[in-house]
Amino acid sequence: MTNKISLPAGVAQTNLITLYARALESQRDDALLRDERAVELVQEIDYDWTRIQLGEEDRVGLALRGLEMDRLCRDFMGRHPGGCAVHIGCGLDTRFWRVDDGQVLWYDLDLPQVIEGRRELIGGEQARYRMLASSVLDESWMHTLSCQQCGQVLFVAEGVLMYLQPQQVRWLVAMLARRFAGSELVCDAVTPYYRFVNNVKSLLSHSTARTHWAIQRPEELERWGEGIRLLESYYYLNQDEPRLADHRWVRRVPFLARGSGVYRYRLGQARGASGQLGCDESTGDAKEEQ
Numbered sequence: 001m002t003n004k005i006s007l008p009a010g011v012a013q014t015n016l017i018t019l020y021a022r023a024l025e026s027q028r029d030d031a032l033l034r035d036e037r038a039v040e041l042v043q044e045i046d047y048d049w050t051r052i053q054l055g056e057e058d059r060v061g062l063a064l065r066g067l068e069m070d071r072l073c074r075d076f077m078g079r080h081p082g083g084c085a086v087h088i089g090c091g092l093d094t095r096f097w098r099v100d101d102g103q104v105l106w107y108d109l110d111l112p113q114v115i116e117g118r119r120e121l122i123g124g125e126q127a128r129y130r131m132l133a134s135s136v137l138d139e140s141w142m143h144t145l146s147c148q149q150c151g152q153v154l155f156v157a158e159g160v161l162m163y164l165q166p167q168q169v170r171w172l173v174a175m176l177a178r179r180f181a182g183s184e185l186v187c188d189a190v191t192p193y194y195r196f197v198n199n200v201k202s203l204l205s206h207s208t209a210r211t212h213w214a215i216q217r218p219e220e221l222e223r224w225g226e227g228i229r230l231l232e233s234y235y236y237l238n239q240d241e242p243r244l245a246d247h248r249w250v251r252r253v254p255f256l257a258r259g260s261g262v263y264r265y266r267l268g269q270a271r272g273a274s275g276q277l278g279c280d281e282s283t284g285d286a287k288e289e290q
Helices: 013-026 036-044 056-079 095-099 112-121 139-144 166-179 192-204 218-224 242-252
Strands: 084-088 105-110 129-133 153-157 183-190 229-235 260-267
Touching: 013 036, 013 056, 056 084, 056 095, 056 153, 056 183, 056 242, 056 260, 105 112, 112 129, 139 166, 166 183, 166 218, 166 260, 183 192, 218 229, 218 260
Parallel strands: 084 105, 084 153, 105 129, 153 183
Antiparallel strands: 183 260, 229 260
């Protein structure tokens, strides 16, 4: 293909890994997740994709994680038609086009340089699709959400929270619970053991990416704010996926089988006599920046 798009300076290789994984998965006959826009982007971007080395286990794990998060997004939209979704640390994900129900108001949130790259590679905003160029730790982006939408907000954080410091994740979750009481959070997390393993892999592969936040049990977040409740847990070996047949033995070792998962939380209690959820403008305690 000629006239390929140069990779924008603000797009890091870490933004390309999951994009490439979804494109590779989509081209399989037995694909777990299909993302045609990811295939198109990989074909259009001028980049040496052979630099990204992904084993079968990594590809399947990323596909299962994305598939489960897509399912939870669709479930939320089914319960809250016309609601709002915020994809935290969106990178080059094209989730909006995979799950759009024709009613959701969708925000993709990431650092300014990443959003600038998204605009160059994917395009601009639409009526129900908007982009927020901000660190998730800068609460000013929260003011952008219309108060009329605050009662039905889903926050999605895939492959991002573990790269923040523990105190930053705790601040963020508690802040969302206060400002958007009754909203939901879908995120993935690893245990301290898996954090250690991931960091060793990064070190051996000469990657500078390091994970910091980990939890021993997903219920830990319930202590971070009033009304925070774990609603669903998903682990990659929940289903008997044939492509993970060599890893079935892991099910017999609980600390391995539940070492990495996807979780859905309710953030705080709904407020208001009408049952509508409101925005709490309180800012809470100051956070620590990276």
